[in-house]
Amino acid sequence: MSWLLGYRNAQPPQDFSQYVQQPPPASGGAAGAGGGGDDPPKNKGKSGMEAYRFDSSALERAAAAAKELERSSHAREALELSKMQETSKHLEMEVERKKYEASMEQLRLEQKRIDGEEKRKSLAEETKQHQMRAQYQDQLARKRYDEQLVQQQRMNEEILRRQKETVAEQEAMKKATIEYEMDLRHKNEMRRVEAELKAKAKIDRENQDLNLEQIRLKASENRKTTLESINTVGSILGSGVNALLADWDKILTAAGGLSLVAFGIYTAKGSTGIAKRYIESRLGRPSLVRETSRFTALDTVRHPIQAIKKLKEKPSDALSGVILAPKMEEKLRDIAIATKNTKRNQGMYRNIFMYGPPGTGKTLFAKKLAQHSGMDYAIITGGDLAPMGRDGVTAIHKLFDWAQTSRKGLLLFIDEADAFLKKRSSEHMSEDLRAMLNAFLYRTGEQSSKFMLVLASNTPEQFDWAINDRLDRMLQFYLPGREERERLVRLYFDKFVLQPAMEGKKRLKVAQFDYGALCSKVAKITEGMSGRELSKLGVAWQDAAYTSEDGVLTEEMVMRTCREAIEEHKQRVNWQNEQEKRKSKSIFESEQHVKHPEKLNVPAIEAAQSNLSPS
Incomplete structure (x- = not known):
């Protein structure tokens, strides 16, 4: 492989113009024709030598490597290897290009994501601004509505006040008219009575002698009649008593009759009492039974x-x-x-x-x-x-x-x-x-x-x-505990609210809310209340629904009724504690007065009251 590396290192560059500088043309035309070989003329000037000077060692090495490659038996494999290396370089360059394109695409996606995030933030901010604007407008509308309600209430109060004043004026006029009529009637009545009395007095004065004579006649007749009646009754009773005392059989008969009458009265009274008690025990019931x-x-x-x-x-x-x-x-x-x-x-x-x-x-x-x-x-x-x-x-x-x-x-x-x-x-x-x-x-x-x-x-x-x-x-x-109160609240809520609402016979409806959670909440806040108070609370819920305009019982109404019942319960407990304190104070005062009347003082009473009063 050394020769292949030498060949590759000895290859000349493809562009030789960087190493060779063309000489300028000669001034005589024949100068170019005279030279026929590869060797340049030896007798050149200094400037000409500099123009044709280049490094030929690279070409020589390349030529030697090429000749050696041609003579080698692995020339084809070396060429294929060189092609493969070039292909690998191209592939690597293509991979780098793809990576660069992927990174660019990633940058574009990141830029789009950033743009989307900015847009989302902008939309959120716009939505927030819209909500704030809507809330502000709603607040303004509510404020205007409240002001309208207040103004309407003032107008209603003013109308009511005027109506009351009008009614009061009418009542005053009516009262004055009635008083005037009564005054006139009274004056006329007094005049009539006065006239009648004067006429009667005049008639009595004229008939005085006649009236006195009539009175005397009536008195004498009554006296005679009374005397005659007394004489008649006395004579009858006297003769009867004389006849009775003269005959003993009549006396015995009278005594026996009176005894029988007394015995009958006593027997009737006793038998009546016995019959009354029997009837009361069997048919009636005692007055004590409620x-x-x-x-x-x-x-x-x-x-x-x-x-x-x-x-x-x-x-x-x-x-x-x-x-x-x-x-x-x-x-x-x-x-x-x-x-x-x-x-x-x-x-x-x-x-x-x-x-x-x-x-x-x-x-x-x-x-x-x-x-x-x-x-x-x-x-x-x-x-x-x-x-x-x-x-x-x-x-x-x-x-x-x-x-x-x-x-x-x-x-x-x-x-x-x-x-x-x-x-x-x-x-x-x-x-x-x-x-x-x-x-x-x-x-x-x-x-x-x-x-x-x-x-x-x-x-x-x-x-x-x-x-x-x-x-x-x-x-x-x-008193019922937490679990017992919850069971009682559920029982009375079902009895007084849900069942009448499901029957539909009464003016009672129930709004949609979590009944179980509400009963648990009520049981939690009604600590210390008895079963009877919880049953009255159920009746109070029913009454709250009847009092409302539409007859619908809401969760807010239930809780408001519970809070009112709790406040009333606390007030009753306070009254009971105060009553027990006064009772303990009076007991202590009486004991101290009996034992040591001369040592009775207020601080001792207060100390005993604090010790005896329940926590």
């Missing part, structure tokens, strides 16, 4: 349709509609099952005491327990017994006599029982309340298979110790 599911014969005659429905009722679940904590629901379900089996087996009922904050489901569970067990229920309140005085003992006996006559068994629910079942050692308890307490203890001293006693109270610490001895189970009801 609500009962027990139908008497009179109720059946008055309300036959309800009596038929009552016969068709089936026992329901004891906890249907009652939402409490899971542990509490488990306890109540056990009590319901035990009560139902007790009634089925005609066993002895157990008395229950339920205590806790108001509105936590005590009364509702008592009703559901009676319906689940197939019993009748009767609801009374202790506040009705306290003001009855001496009649309270009789009312209690009538109540328990009526309860004993129940064939299905009676659940007797006494709400606010602490009103008349307080401790007998209390100084504020009257003798009538003590008598009622003793009568109640007497009638509940033993277990009964006819009635079941259920007491409810918010202050269990006020009960007499003997009452606690009559109670078999004590259940404490708490």
Whole structure:
């Protein structure tokens, strides 16, 4: 391969004009003709030699390489290799050109991307400007609309004020007219009366003698008639008494008749009382009972349709509609099952005491327990017994006599029982309340298979110790927690809002929003509210829809009603705390006044109040 490299290095350039400089033509024409060989003339001048001077060693090397290549047996392969090298160079140059074109294309694409990005930014900026312009125009429109509303309201107020002034002026004119008419009428009436009195006085003066004579005649006749009547009655009674005292048989007959009359009156009075008590215990119901599911014969005659429905009722679940904590629901379900089996087996009922904050489901569970067990229920309140005085003992006996006559068994629910079942050692308890307490203890001293006693109270610490001895189970009801509040809110939202809206019978519609999320939100913000307050909240939602113009309940209306209910609840709690503080203060003052009346001071009272008041 050395010869090939030598050949390639010895190749002369294709353009020899850079190495050869043509001499200028001679001045005599014969100068060119005289030379016939390759060698230039030797006797040239210095300038001529410089003109023909070039490097011939490259040509010589190229010629030698060409001759050597021609003599070599690899001449064809060398030529092909040279062609391949040229082709490779062309391909490399083509690849470089393609790379250059690709880079140029990439640059054009990048430029287009940059132009598109700039255009997108420009469009975004234009859109932003349009939005800002639209918002500004909307704000101006809203402001103009608000100003129009304010102006319209002012105009309406001005029109209303003018109407009121006009009505007031008309009323004043009407009043003045009526007063003027009444004044004229009064004057005419006074003139008429005055004229009549004058005429009557004149007539009386003229007829005075005649009137006096008539009065004297009437008085004398009345006196004669009275005297004659007295004489007649006296003579009749005197003769009758004389005849009666003279005959002993008549005396005995009169005494026997009077005795029989007295005996008949006494017997009728006693039998009437017995019949009345029997009718009250069998046909009627005691006056203390505020609500009962027990139908008497009179109720059946008055309300036959309800009596038929009552016969068709089936026992329901004891906890249907009652939402409490899971542990509490488990306890109540056990009590319901035990009560139902007790009634089925005609066993002895157990008395229950339920205590806790108001509105936590005590009364509702008592009703559901009676319906689940197939019993009748009767609801009374202790506040009705306290003001009855001496009649309270009789009312209690009538109540328990009526309860004993129940064939299905009676659940007797006494709400606010602490009103008349307080401790007998209390100084504020009257003798009538003590008598009622003793009568109640007497009638509940033993277990009964006819009635079941259920007491409810918010202050269990006020009960007499003997009452606690009559109670078999004590259940404490708490305010609903977060999960229970959410279940209650869903229940009342469905009951008071969704069901009436789906029925379509009332003016109530519901807007489109997430009901489940709304109920969760309401349950979260209504902490401390009882079940009764949540049910009233459902009624408030219904009322808000009825109050609106189109009857549509929106999410904003629901939340506004909730916030108002929460504020009212806080106000009631504040009132209760203030009442408890005043009560504790009065108790402390009375105790201090009894123990140390001379040491009673305000700072001690305030300190005791802060210690006794609930957090």
